[in-house]
Amino acid sequence: MGPSATHVAGTVTLVDATGYHHAISVDYCTSYQQLNMMLRVLFEPDVKEARIQRRYIDEGKYDLCIDKGTQVIPLTSRKWSSIEPGTNIVMRVTIQQKTWSGSGIDYKCHFCGAVNRLGITSVEYPGSKRRVVCSTDCQKCRRRFQITRDKNKHNIRSFNSDSSHVTDERLIRNFHVEQIVCHLGTSLFIL
Numbered sequence: 001m002g003p004s005a006t007h008v009a010g011t012v013t014l015v016d017a018t019g020y021h022h023a024i025s026v027d028y029c030t031s032y033q034q035l036n037m038m039l040r041v042l043f044e045p046d047v048k049e050a051r052i053q054r055r056y057i058d059e060g061k062y063d064l065c066i067d068k069g070t071q072v073i074p075l076t077s078r079k080w081s082s083i084e085p086g087t088n089i090v091m092r093v094t095i096q097q098k099t100w101s102g103s104g105i106d107y108k109c110h111f112c113g114a115v116n117r118l119g120i121t122s123v124e125y126p127g128s129k130r131r132v133v134c135s136t137d138c139q140k141c142r143r144r145f146q147i148t149r150d151k152n153k154h155n156i157r158s159f160n161s162d163s164s165h166v167t168d169e170r171l172i173r174n175f176h177v178e179q180i181v182c183h184l185g186t187s188l189f190i191l
Contacts, residue, residue: 012087014042017062018049019173029083032076035064039091049171053091061094063176065146072146092146092176107147107177111169114140147177 011023028038039057043050056062066073066081067090073081075089083089095110107116116139137144 010085012083012085012089014039015088015090015174016042016049017053017056017091017093017174018171020049026083026085026087029087029089032064032080035075035089052169052171056093063092063094065090065092065176067144067146090144090174092144092174093172094176094178096178096180098180107145107179109138109141109143109145110175110177111143111172112138112141114138143172144174145177147179 008023010026012026012029014022014024016022022042024035024038024042029035036057040054043054043057053062064075066075066087075081097107097110108114109116116136136146
């Protein structure tokens with residue numbers, strides 16, 4: 001189904017990481033595990049977009065959320081909301097990036113290189129170690145992303161950047177940047 005899929009009664013719309021919209025029966029969205037099994041079926045065909053997304057699923061480098069523009073509701077196995085027909089669920093590729101404790105809310109787009117300075121304030125969740133910034137679009141390539149900052153994380157997953165993957169990554173439209181805050185004297189280990 002293409003980017004402009006219409007809503008069908010009794011379904012949710014899954015916007016995959018490449019930006020395509022898929023109508024899925026709400027019956028397949030009763031739990032995180034059930035929706036993840038549906039993703040594997042959805043990305044089973046041997047086409048480039050499906051292969052890319054299967055790779056991220058296999059590596060655990062993706063997440064799911066309900067993106068309402070200024071409000072992002074993460075969907076996890078521990079935090080599963082009741083999914084209503086008509087809901088838009090967004091699949092995002094997760095990318096980790098180092099940042100320094102004094103830096104503002106900037107993001108250098110992994111895909112096009114544009115520096116996006118976000119003119120919005122961040123949201124602090126009481127008792128949380130993460131600061132979440134609402135979803136926005138890259139000013140240059142128009143890819144959709146959200147930034148979260150983890151103040152206490154010390155490990156960064158490496159992002160595969162060999163030439164075959166770089167070409168494939170151009171198809172990714174939705175992503176989540178996990179910024180790892182570095183403090184002076186803190187070392188990071190790349191896994």
